[in-house]
Amino acid sequence: MKLWSKPLTSLLKTSAVFALLALVYPVSAQEAAPAAEAVAAATEAVAEAAAEAPAFADYAAFQESPGYTLFTVNNTWMMVSAALVFFMNLGFACVETGLTRSKNTANILFKNTIIPCIGILTYALAGFNLMYPGADFAGGWFGFAGFGLGFADDVSGLTSVYNAGYTYWTDFLFQAMFAATAATIVSGAVAERVKLSSFLVFTVLFVTIAYPITGMWKWGNGWLNNLETPFYDFAGSTLVHSVGGWGALAGIIILGPRIGKFKDGKVLPLLGHSLPLATIGVFVLWLGWFGFNGGSVLSANPALVSLVLVTTSLAAAAGGVGATLTSWVMLKKPDVSMALNGILAGLVAITAGADQMSAGDSVIIGLIGGILVVFAVFFFDKLKLDDPVGATSVHLVNGIWGTLAVGLFGNLKGGAQIVSQLKGIVAIGVFTFIFALVSFLVIKAIMGLRVSAEEEIEGLDIGEHGNEAYPDFTQAHHN
Amino acid sequence: MKLWSKPLTSLLKTSAVFALLALVYPVSAQEAAPAAEAVAAATEAVAEAAAEAPAFADYAAFQESPGYTLFTVNNTWMMVSAALVFFMNLGFACVETGLTRSKNTANILFKNTIIPCIGILTYALAGFNLMYPGADFAGGWFGFAGFGLGFADDVSGLTSVYNAGYTYWTDFLFQAMFAATAATIVSGAVAERVKLSSFLVFTVLFVTIAYPITGMWKWGNGWLNNLETPFYDFAGSTLVHSVGGWGALAGIIILGPRIGKFKDGKVLPLLGHSLPLATIGVFVLWLGWFGFNGGSVLSANPALVSLVLVTTSLAAAAGGVGATLTSWVMLKKPDVSMALNGILAGLVAITAGADQMSAGDSVIIGLIGGILVVFAVFFFDKLKLDDPVGATSVHLVNGIWGTLAVGLFGNLKGGAQIVSQLKGIVAIGVFTFIFALVSFLVIKAIMGLRVSAEEEIEGLDIGEHGNEAYPDFTQAHHN
Amino acid sequence: MKLWSKPLTSLLKTSAVFALLALVYPVSAQEAAPAAEAVAAATEAVAEAAAEAPAFADYAAFQESPGYTLFTVNNTWMMVSAALVFFMNLGFACVETGLTRSKNTANILFKNTIIPCIGILTYALAGFNLMYPGADFAGGWFGFAGFGLGFADDVSGLTSVYNAGYTYWTDFLFQAMFAATAATIVSGAVAERVKLSSFLVFTVLFVTIAYPITGMWKWGNGWLNNLETPFYDFAGSTLVHSVGGWGALAGIIILGPRIGKFKDGKVLPLLGHSLPLATIGVFVLWLGWFGFNGGSVLSANPALVSLVLVTTSLAAAAGGVGATLTSWVMLKKPDVSMALNGILAGLVAITAGADQMSAGDSVIIGLIGGILVVFAVFFFDKLKLDDPVGATSVHLVNGIWGTLAVGLFGNLKGGAQIVSQLKGIVAIGVFTFIFALVSFLVIKAIMGLRVSAEEEIEGLDIGEHGNEAYPDFTQAHHN
Amino acid sequence: MKLIIAIIKPFKLEEVKEALSSIGIEGMTVTEVKGFGRQKGHTEIYRGSEYTVDFLPKVKVEIVVTDELVAKTVDAIVKAAKTGKIGDGKVFVLALEEAVRIRTDERGDAAV
Amino acid sequence: MKLIIAIIKPFKLEEVKEALSSIGIEGMTVTEVKGFGRQKGHTEIYRGSEYTVDFLPKVKVEIVVTDELVAKTVDAIVKAAKTGKIGDGKVFVLALEEAVRIRTDERGDAAV
Amino acid sequence: MKLIIAIIKPFKLEEVKEALSSIGIEGMTVTEVKGFGRQKGHTEIYRGSEYTVDFLPKVKVEIVVTDELVAKTVDAIVKAAKTGKIGDGKVFVLALEEAVRIRTDERGDAAV
């Protein structure tokens, strides 16, 4: 692969990237000061409300109180956000299905359908109480508040210890939807060869145990949240996306590449079967991110939420443009799947600091994310790590990049913050990667992890489900 | 079909179902008491607001009043909910298209596109005023408030007699979106053989007359709402889903099966042509249910709406898991379309009591719904009733199950409630089934109900529309 | 083409249209008076809030104020609306992909993915400040507030001069999402033959310069907003849709038809490759219109927003029915793509006056829109103007019709209004059409506008991207 | 050995397959094709423009048989595929010089 | 009778069909195929990896004609399908032993 | 000249193509087909009902070669396509009377 075969054109095109960077400078130069203020104010307001809540005799009394309406607004926004995050499951299903072959379509759809089902149930059973074990475990590494859902019987229990801006149920719903996404990320990377039952066992372990434990370190007010300069991860570049990405990396290392992907030291692409599906998926994910990041403000605070939505959208747009330009320069033509990955990269990258960045910061973070994702795809291919949908490039690489960017740009930038970010990245990465690696190895030893070569060639749809995804359309499966 | 050919494995797998049930016990054990309180409080609050509304001289005066903001929040949530329920039309379109053959795709898309159009228009013309005829008809069997939309000219008319938490227009919009779904349910069951013009006539009758009349019995404050122990159907397991299901049952009885479905006493499956479409449909429907059930609280009441969203999501997840396990045990492999139907089954089943259940109750209701839907598909096949998309299994069987479940679980459980639930199920079932049966028979006599065998074999796309859904992809139609 | 070959049947069917019109009369007869009142009240309320805002020392003080909650509600609704308008990009992508051939699918998806990315970035860079240059440019033809995003540092700067009901960031987000749609409209019309790089250059010019300038004339408080009887365009029948439509018209004139479309004076249809995609697109667009029109109220005002959602939905439904009946009468069978176009036509048509119409008005406006779109498709075909997706018929023709309808129906009807509407239509049409024409000509001269005939025959997917949209499905491209 | 090519209506494939099975033929290869013949296509309309669909979906069945089975095979196909309506299709017979079973390298009649 | 097999460029199908109609041939069967020949495929890139598309879309037209029509048919196809550029395709002619019209059981030339 | 028809397993296409290239054959036409033979299809279940997928995806490769290349070609195909498992497919050889290269109007061996 001669990637710089036409140096002059490349140079011209590369300079276009820099021209764009230059153009965004005016955007970037703006101060994000009001945002910072807003953050402080919001935090206070939430704290106050929390203090107030238990004062009411019953729910009716609370409804009569002046704070009830604002509480209702906040809760409404959080519910809308939860709905949008839920919808991301469809986004993942479409992206992963679109970027894989039609003979494995039913299998991938099934996984992406049953994972949120399992995720929501196990999160209700244990995950939620592992991730948010309560005040007793503040600063710790592990805590558990018992099985099942439930809360104190009086009105004060309407909200949990972790929020005062919306109800306990809303809290659970929003967090449960987040949990499901982490496992879904893995499913794309291991697609087209992993045994269904084995993967489902992994999913249960991953979403019930691994995700909540590292989540607790930060969002559950564990040790990472109590560093001198606390680790910062606004909506989960690390806690959700990198976690999924580490799981994906462990999976593709142990599984090995799909048959036919690498031959005589060359990469033979196994083409995804439907770009429309992949595109639908990316738009649905972008929409979902309005809730993923917008809801992570944990209130409807106008200044903060709207800033977050703007930084999120700008980073997504810049990611799309960055990946397009990079693939245009490097590959001579703009690759559609790279543009799509670029948007996701921008979204993942901004997620850690979406509330701390100016418009210009977010453009730069997204643009770099979009460039990174293209090189990351090359890089993993070089390493003969086969990730059909680019999950590691999107979620792991950009999850790390976005988390680091919090120390490099925006309100929190600074050396101490960089150190804290690195601590969080490494700690969560090491834990999750080892957890996933061991889980996969144990599952492999006990029940096997990969389908037979015959089944892989014929397709997992027939092998695992006895289904065909498109029985009306004749098709021979060449690979 | 030897369904228990491998008794040991089956046993093992069945016990997995029970293990899951056992695991959810802790979830289930939680009391839903706060919810019950919340219900009472909410009802009161709405009543109060209703009493207050007419006090204002004009809209501007109302806007100055302290209650205006809460009114605005409630109204906003209801509008968002209406949008989500509207989106369910796409969900139905995708599920029904995905589970049928590509030669009938244009026809099904057309029906699912034009039904909401017709439904909204006829509901504006008459349906709304049939379903909500006003206080004069309280406790009755039938009422009509005249053609067209409109309300008293002063501010008190901003909201209708049936609500005080949002505007008259929001009320109409939300209810109109509900109405369209009932007819859409029928369209899936009769697909691939029903004559287009005949079906459109049925749709107009069904959505303009049948649905509003039975709807009025409960939601329009008719006789079912005034039983000593009032019939309870929170968001329409019976009023919407069973009603659609009864219409579907009448349709498939009169139409008979598709050519090729049953041969020499055996079932020959006619495979749906696109699992991705079916999956997109199910996710869109699940999202829509956030509005369908969440909006049925008729306000943004934080405690109630968030509880409803949690019970809804848990039931959907449990339904998906229940159907997957059942089809895995019974059919040896997990069937994707069954998992999808299971999610819908769980959603339909929780709909009647979504605001009255604890988390654990909703898991059990959904799980049973998911198991039921698989057996219901077998059952209707046994009866040689051909329902390509499983509409009767999903909407009729689980509509009944969910309505009954209100008497068996949650805040309202008890003998008297069971009796009321049965009254409602039977009364609405008998009326709707007979209405649909007679309508179909009359239409059949006058204009014919089924396309010619030739057209059925060639596909309704060419026959009814002169369109091809996928002209780019060569395909011979084998069945 | 003998369109009236069966006069009798046609007559019968045509009378069905009129019967429907007669039926809607009761709906139509209702007065929309409360809406008018509501408008006035809302405008006042916003003005007041604007006056109040600067009174606070900082954001925390504002949060303590009684107005904060209503501000939060309004802002939340606006953010939800922005999300829905964003989602329209997926709608356009699906409609345009579905109505074109599979050999150009990757190209169309790419354009519809990168356009919003580019649009959001350039709107941040310059477009927003061109469209809303501030009070200094009131009544003018052109203004610019400088590059980049940003606002005064104190709390008063939370909202811009153009709104007081939501934050500056929300404002930007909502407007940026609108901007992207205008360029997307063009992309459908020029599909299957336009050179990618050339089209991207056009997009940048169009969305950064042309759209904001004419937008400023009305929404930026320019000269059209300061006519004695101000030009009225509630949500952009002209400012967004016609603008896109004029760009589309210029494009298809200069590009010429696709190879094979016109032969020996006959129209040879080049069939779109996926009706499911087109249908998904239309439903997503309809959903998006809840935000497009609903958000254009610029607050969550319950009376106004809910009225707008009802008029929008009724017009969409009537458009679908109108186009279906028209195509049924004219073409003997109901064409699915016409029904879909009809819904969009109704939506575009109601957009200019969605807040000024009664339910009945909106049904009539939508119905006429649906009829118009069918004839417009015939008309452009007659002129040998090749528009694969009907963008000119939907957005240009119905943008004009809807803008005119504001002078013919509803609260503002009257001679003076008609004159103002015509002024706006013509002024914006002339400017945009010439801008687009010149842009296309200059681009054509410098870098070429159309792919080679060979590439067009083989498909732009291979030519422009080296991608295949559906590599799994064998297909020879006949045209 | 002969190569028999049958062009039939798609929905007749199942019956033809069964008819062939019942006379002991257990190998065939099926292709989806489009046919043009006396059975005229339909005139359809897309977005207001008429067009003719000339090519109708057909299925091509290719069967290699030993010489003695040819007549029986042709008859079985004709019987099973006939509806009596225009467009029923054709059967063509060609001489085959050699047949090889890839798995075993068997040649000639043994390979069929 | 002969079986004529023509492999042509897909976008030439319409012209070939018309050329055949104009010399009175009213039956043919069309299959979508992929061709490999002197016309080399393109090198494309998917997610950063180069690959070659060797197989290009072609259309195969099969026509059975009576012996006297063979030359005319071949010429008509060659003329209509020619662009002069590489990849125009091939025409092959095989001897046919028998033809049967399924609808009527007609055999031989009458069945064509 | 002969027309060689090979029915092979789809995933063997690449190897067969390379085998043919290596003996100097640079033209072939490929069709996706469904095969029915000794290799029985699988019994599957859709929504609770069992059904048998009789027709398995295969690829048909058609190659026209000059007479002297026939044996070599058949051998190359058989070698490359063999897995030894049931369902490997068949190779058929037919006599060809004429071949024409559309682009140049060349006839006979020159056209192959």
Ligand SMILES: Nc1ncnc2c1ncn2[C@@H]1O[C@H](COP(=O)(O)OP(=O)(O)O)[C@@H](O)[C@H]1O
């Ligand atoms: N001369 C021919 N060569 C090749 N295929 C033919 C020929 N004539 C007919 N066919 C095939 O047979 C099919 C049926 O032929 P048609 O003329 O429509 O009806 P019939 O079989 O009743 O004569 C056609 O669609 C075409 O696929």
Ligand SMILES: Nc1ncnc2c1ncn2[C@@H]1O[C@H](COP(=O)(O)OP(=O)(O)O)[C@@H](O)[C@H]1O
């Ligand atoms: N020997 C052959 N056997 C079968 N098909 C062939 C043969 N040679 C060429 N073809 C078919 O003809 C098409 C065109 O051939 P190609 O060599 O590319 O160009 P040309 O027709 O100009 O010689 C190929 O794509 C292939 O489908």
Ligand SMILES: Nc1ncnc2c1ncn2[C@@H]1O[C@H](COP(=O)(O)OP(=O)(O)O)[C@@H](O)[C@H]1O
């Ligand atoms: N008599 C036949 N005529 C045409 N095609 C055949 C015939 N026999 C086999 N085939 C084709 O060869 C394929 C493989 O044949 P099969 O009997 O399954 O295995 P094997 O090649 O090992 O004998 C079949 O799927 C079918 O496409």
